Amino acid sequence: MSNQPSAGNLESALDRNRAFAAAGGHEGAVVLPNLRLLVITCLDPRTDPAHTLGLGLSDAMVVRNVGGRITPEVINDVAFISQIAETALPDGPLFEVAVVHHTQCGAGALADDTFRLRYADRIDADETALREHAVLDPKETVTRDVERLRSSDAISPRLTVSGHVYDVVTGLVETVT
Numbered sequence: 001m002s003n004q005p006s007a008g009n010l011e012s013a014l015d016r017n018r019a020f021a022a023a024g025g026h027e028g029a030v031v032l033p034n035l036r037l038l039v040i041t042c043l044d045p046r047t048d049p050a051h052t053l054g055l056g057l058s059d060a061m062v063v064r065n066v067g068g069r070i071t072p073e074v075i076n077d078v079a080f081i082s083q084i085a086e087t088a089l090p091d092g093p094l095f096e097v098a099v100v101h102h103t104q105c106g107a108g109a110l111a112d113d114t115f116r117l118r119y120a121d122r123i124d125a126d127e128t129a130l131r132e133h134a135v136l137d138p139k140e141t142v143t144r145d146v147e148r149l150r151s152s153d154a155i156s157p158r159l160t161v162s163g164h165v166y167d168v169v170t171g172l173v174e175t176v177t
C-alpha cells in the first residue's frame with residue numbers, strides 16, 4: 001500500500017477531518033442552507049466553490065459533474081431539493097440556483113472525435129449526445145444550460161436560475177444570464 005501515492009493523500013485528508021471535528025467545525029451546520037443557494041459547477045479542483053465563492057459549511061448546496069452541465073440527473077436533483085424545500089417554505093422564493101461554467105474546462109475534450117468515441121464506447125453512450133456536453137465556450141454553454149433548467153417541467157417557478165462563468169486565470173466570476 002505504501003507505494004501507492006493515493007493512500008498517503010487520503011490519510012492526509014483524514015487527518016484534516018479529525019482536526020476539523022476536534023475544533024468543532026461541524027457544529028451549527030443546518031440542512032436549509034444559510035444562503036438559500038444551490039451551485040451547479042464542474043468537478044475541476046480549480047473551481048471548488050468553497051474557495052471561489054467563499055462558501056462555508058452549510059452555506060449552500062453544491063452539485064458538481066463534468067463541466068457543471070445540466071443533465072437529466074441534475075434536473076432530477078434540483079426537483080428533489082425543491083420538493084424538500086417546498087415543505088419547509090410553503091410560500092415565496094425557495095432558493096437561488098447558480099450554474100457556473102469555467103474557462104479552460106476539461107469537458108472540452110468531448111469535442112475531440114477520438115477522445116469522445118473512445119469514451120462513448122467505454123460508458124456505452126451515444127457519442128452525438130456526448131458532443132453536446134463539451135464546454136468550449138463557457139458563456140454559450142452556461143446560457144444554454146440555464147435555459148434547459150428553466151424550461152424543465154420538473155423545476156418550480158419559485159426557483160431563481162442564473163448563469164455565470166468562472167475565469168481560472170483571473171479568479172473572477174462573471175454573471176452571464
Ligand SMILES: [Zn+2]
Pocket residue numbers: 042043044066067068102104105106107
Ligand atoms: Zn471543467
